[in-house]
Amino acid sequence: MSDPTSIPMYKPDQIEPKWQKKWADDxxxxxxxxxxxxxxxxxxxxxxxxxDLHIGHWYAMCPSDARARFKRMQGYNVMFPMGFDAFGLPAxxxxxxxxxxxxxxxxxxxxxxxxxxxxxxxxxxWRREAVSADPSYYRWTQWFFIQFYKHNLAYQKEAPVDxxxxxxxxxxxxxxxxxxxxxxxCKTPVIKKNLVQWFFRTTNYAEELLDFSTIDWPxxxxxxxxxxxxxxEGASVIFKTETGDEIEVFTTxxxxxxxxxxxxxxxEHPLVKKITTINQADAVAAYQAQAERMGDIQxxxxxxxxxxxxxxxxxxxxxxxxxxxxxxxxxxxxxxGTGAIMAVPAHDQRDFEFARKFDLPIVVVIQPPDEEPLVSxxxxxxxxxxxxxxxxxxxxGTPGEEAFRQAxxxxxxxxxxxxxxxxxxxxxxISRQRYWGAPIPIIHCPECxxxxxxxxxxxxxxxxxxxxxxxxxxxxxxxxxxRFTRCPQCGGEAERETDTMDTFVCSSxxxxxxxxxxxxxxxFDPQEYDYWMPVDTYTGGIEHATMHLIYTRFxxxxxxxxxxxxxxxxxxxxxxxxxVLGEDHEKMSKSRGNVISPDDLVAEYGADTVRxxxxxxxxxxxxxxxxxxxxxxxxxxxxKVWFTFLEPPEGERLAKEAxxxxxxxxxxxxxxxxxxxxxxxxxxxxxxxxxxxxNEMAQAKAAGAFGTEAWKEAxxxxxxxxxxVCPHIAEELWTxxxxxYSIHNQPWPEVDQExxxxxxxxxxxxxxxxxxxxxxxxxxxxxxxxxxxxxxSENIQSHLAGKTPKKVIYVPGRLVNIVV
RNA sequence: GGGGCAGUGGCGGAAUGGCAGACGCAACGGACUUAAAAUCCGUCGGUAGUAGUACCGUGUGGGUUCGACUCCCACCUGCCCUACCA
Numbered sequence: 001m002s003d004p005t006s007i008p009m010y011k012p013d014q015i016e017p018k019w020q021k022k023w024a025d026d027x028x029x030x031x032x033x034x035x036x037x038x039x040x041x042x043x044x045x046x047x048x049x050x051x052d053l054h055i056g057h058w059y060a061m062c063p064s065d066a067r068a069r070f071k072r073m074q075g076y077n078v079m080f081p082m083g084f085d086a087f088g089l090p091a092x093x094x095x096x097x098x099x100x101x102x103x104x105x106x107x108x109x110x111x112x113x114x115x116x117x118x119x120x121x122x123x124x125x126w127r128r129e130a131v132s133a134d135p136s137y138y139r140w141t142q143w144f145f146i147q148f149y150k151h152n153l154a155y156q157k158e159a160p161v162d163x164x165x166x167x168x169x170x171x172x173x174x175x176x177x178x179x180x181x182x183x184x185x186c187k188t189p190v191i192k193k194n195l196v197q198w199f200f201r202t203t204n205y206a207e208e209l210l211d212f213s214t215i216d217w218p219x220x221x222x223x224x225x226x227x228x229x230x231x232x233e234g235a236s237v238i239f240k241t242e243t244g245d246e247i248e249v250f251t252t253x254x255x256x257x258x259x260x261x262x263x264x265x266x267x268e269h270p271l272v273k274k275i276t277t278i279n280q281a282d283a284v285a286a287y288q289a290q291a292e293r294m295g296d297i298q299x300x301x302x303x304x305x306x307x308x309x310x311x312x313x314x315x316x317x318x319x320x321x322x323x324x325x326x327x328x329x330x331x332x333x334x335x336x337g338t339g340a341i342m343a344v345p346a347h348d349q350r351d352f353e354f355a356r357k358f359d360l361p362i363v364v365v366i367q368p369p370d371e372e373p374l375v376s377x378x379x380x381x382x383x384x385x386x387x388x389x390x391x392x393x394x395x396x397g398t399p400g401e402e403a404f405r406q407a408x409x410x411x412x413x414x415x416x417x418x419x420x421x422x423x424x425x426x427x428x429x430i431s432r433q434r435y436w437g438a439p440i441p442i443i444h445c446p447e448c449x450x451x452x453x454x455x456x457x458x459x460x461x462x463x464x465x466x467x468x469x470x471x472x473x474x475x476x477x478x479x480x481x482x483r484f485t486r487c488p489q490c491g492g493e494a495e496r497e498t499d500t501m502d503t504f505v506c507s508s509x510x511x512x513x514x515x516x517x518x519x520x521x522x523x524f525d526p527q528e529y530d531y532w533m534p535v536d537t538y539t540g541g542i543e544h545a546t547m548h549l550i551y552t553r554f555x556x557x558x559x560x561x562x563x564x565x566x567x568x569x570x571x572x573x574x575x576x577x578x579x580v581l582g583e584d585h586e587k588m589s590k591s592r593g594n595v596i597s598p599d600d601l602v603a604e605y606g607a608d609t610v611r612x613x614x615x616x617x618x619x620x621x622x623x624x625x626x627x628x629x630x631x632x633x634x635x636x637x638x639x640k641v642w643f644t645f646l647e648p649p650e651g652e653r654l655a656k657e658a659x660x661x662x663x664x665x666x667x668x669x670x671x672x673x674x675x676x677x678x679x680x681x682x683x684x685x686x687x688x689x690x691x692x693x694x695n696e697m698a699q700a701k702a703a704g705a706f707g708t709e710a711w712k713e714a715x716x717x718x719x720x721x722x723x724x725v726c727p728h729i730a731e732e733l734w735t736x737x738x739x740x741y742s743i744h745n746q747p748w749p750e751v752d753q754e755x756x757x758x759x760x761x762x763x764x765x766x767x768x769x770x771x772x773x774x775x776x777x778x779x780x781x782x783x784x785x786x787x788x789x790x791x792x793s794e795n796i797q798s799h800l801a802g803k804t805p806k807k808v809i810y811v812p813g814r815l816v817n818i819v820v
Numbered sequence: 821g822g823g824g825c826a827g828u829g830g831c832g833g834a835a836u837g838g839c840a841g842a843c844g845c846a847a848c849g850g851a852c853u854u855a856a857a858a859u860c861c862g863u864c865g866g867u868a869g870u871a872g873u874a875c876c877g878u879g880u881g882g883g884u885u886c887g888a889c890u891c892c893c894a895c896c897u898g899c900c901c902u903a904c905c906a
């Protein structure tokens with residue numbers, strides 16, 4: 001290579017800010033409605049403004065940005081917006097610790113993150129930014145709540161809820177994690193509390209949420225959501241107690257009804273008190289108290305020994321009239337099904353263990369085929385398999401495959417039960433007893449009840465002057481004046497709801513606010529909606545599979561039924577990126593000291609290098625540990641791109657025609673591969689393909705190709721392929737090689753299929769499937785010619801050792817396999 | 821206990837019925853340099869051999885196939901989710 005000082009060095013810090021400013025000044029990435037252009041809504045999950053943009057944020061956003069840029073060059077009108085999920089606990093905790101107002105803390109962090117996001121060189125259209133903690137945003141979060149409330153999709157009820165004693169607020173079920181049931185934010189074990197809470201009726205949509213047929217989402221997310229919703233088919237059956245009450249149970253095995261020898265209620269079940277006899281009252285009360293405390297201490301694992309207490313009460317088995325005892329036990333959950341079960345010890349392992357421990361009767365009512373006749377006294381475990389119904393009154397003898405249907409028909413005919421579907425999915429608990437969230441827009445009037453705030457009075461703004469100290473009640477409740485108001489109906493004295501909404505409510509519709517963040521007639525401008533929605537590609541972490549991604553689907557469907565949104569799904573295609581681990585292969589965290597700061601990397605290498613490395617170093621959907629020497633490879637590559645394109649070659653070699661044909665072939669083959677890799681999110685092979693092509697171009701340059709027509713073509717195609725990955729250096733080289741600004745307005749090039757075609761192939765010759773020779777042959781070789789050439793090869797002859805081939809397999813353009 | 825994902829050189833990965841290890845990092849040898857950095861050239865799965873080459877090799881065991889990293893079955897290991905779900 002000639003003296004590198006003859007041309008300017010590649011200095012990203014002199015290039016990147018310059019272009020970022022020019023693109024912003026020119027509004028290059030403004031996405032406006034254009035009915036003549038196909039639209040493309042590319043969305044990445046909005047970040048929480050914790051203050052520092054983590055390398056993980058870059059990993060989520062840079063490849064998504066590159067793909068959005070690719071789509072833009074393909075001729076789509078691409079919208080790639082950004083915003084901030086700005087409500088939430090960390091701001092409030094920071095306020096408590098440091099005495100800063102949550103709004104101030106949040107807005108300061110947002111300012112830092114905006115700067116960091118700009119330094120990435122993304123094509124974000126900042127005119128569409130939305131911040132969920134702005135009154136102009138949460139006004140509409142409140143508006144959605146009111147629509148839901150008016151249509152019975154939001155309601156309040158007293159319920160035992162998971163409460164975090166450290167954060168002093170309730171948690172949604174999916175925010176409680178692990179065996180010890182700890183808070184996802186602060187890891188404190190949660191406790192149970194009975195509170196009046198607000199809910200959204202997600203369960204109304206349980207069935208529809210199981211349908212993924214119209215969306216292209218990863219199997220894994222579909223599985224996670226399906227398991228979370230957990231649909232089970234069975235029957236609901238009514239048991240009458242001797243006190244005349246009805247206990248409804250859900251069972252997936254109506255065919256085992258004749259084997260129900262006792263019932264079990266959850267300790268919190270409302271009928272327990274009524275059923276319990278005087279003799280048992282003390283034991284029952286003690287057990288209930290113990291069960292309640294259980295939440296307080298640690299919740300034990302599933303395989304712990306069964307405990308329970310007899311209530312003294314009895315129910316009647318509705319199919320055989322047997323009198324069966326009613327127990328309470330903590331293995332029955334109030335939160336699933338009806339909080340009561342019929343126990344069939346012979347065919348359910350939990351019931352079996354319970355029956356053995358408390359010496360309750362076990363009656364076999366199912367005889368699986370291929371098994372010795374079951375004898376209850378000799379059983380060591382329950383037999384849950386399907387089989388012929390036995391000992392089951394009129395249905396005795398019903399074969400296994402008929403049992404479910406016949407049993408269901410029987411109880412329906414007798415009027416004691418009916419076919420039923422049950423879901424694990426529960427209604428979404430949205431109340432939070434904290435300050436920094438969107439206030440629930442409800443006024444409680446002693447005369448008129450809970451009334452929505454009139455829409456004209458929205459937003460219900462958060463007061464600024466609030467005491468933070470968490471007491472378990474909303475800080476809004478402690479404000480001297482805020483909560484006192486007038487009833488919108490009767491005008492009498494009334495009080496505001498002081499709970500705020502779960503931040504997942506805010507993030508369930510942010511993709512709609514991006515459409516028109518300044519619009520004040522409606523949550524979004526309907527014209528913008530009609531043009532841009534639905535989201536075409538949505539990217540983000542898989543950790544949101546059972547939270548945000550279920551909520552936002554629910555929200556969209558609910559809004560559809562209220563006539564607010566259109567279509568069944570908000571996001572057509574979903575892709576998840578993996579995680580960037582620390583160099584020690586551990587999750588990055590401040591306490592481990594293995595955090596990689598994007599700001600430092602940009603200062604050292606420039607944004608283009610960081611972008612390229614993030615796309616190159618791992619499979620995007622899997623992620624990988626960071627490697628600080630690995631990134632050296634990316635900067636070397638970009639330096640080499642720089643010199644290969646700018647530095648005049650030494651010497652006066654004249655390229656041979658064959659070299660130019662070869663160069664064009666490689667360029668168009670690479671273009672083909674890069675195009676399909678962008679479509680399939682294979683970002684790592686895009687970069688490796690470009691590296692390979694550069695190596696080939698350097699060779700062609702050494703052979704004298706620089707400045708030829710073929711070289712000019714290769715240069716133009718290379719830079720356009722590079723543009724989505726490394727937008728700054730691509731723009732700089734584009735200008736320096738004599739093209740017109742801006743490369744980012746260039747169309748994505750077309751593959752010249754003729755140029756990409758090989759004229760020779762390497763024919764693989766195998767003997768019994770083992771590679772024995774490689775032959776270079778013309779691409780249009782006939783089957784006969786290929787087989788003959790293979791058999792004539794010296795190597796092959798020696799491996800055949802005089803034997804006659806039994807069979808010769810030919811795969812056109814690929815290989816010959818000789819079987820002896 | 822249930823479900824999911826993954827296992828390929830020292831490392832990240834490529835190939836997804838047909839040349840295993842593209843591309844890059846690290847390492848080693850060399851050139852340039854007073855020296856270093858940068859850059860360039862070369863080697864780089866294992867065993868045997870000067871070499872041509874041969875044998876082995878994609879977590880383990882089996883199967884399907886002319887041919888398996890790739891498809892099927894069972895298992896092992898790691899990670900993630902979930903959990904007395906009736």
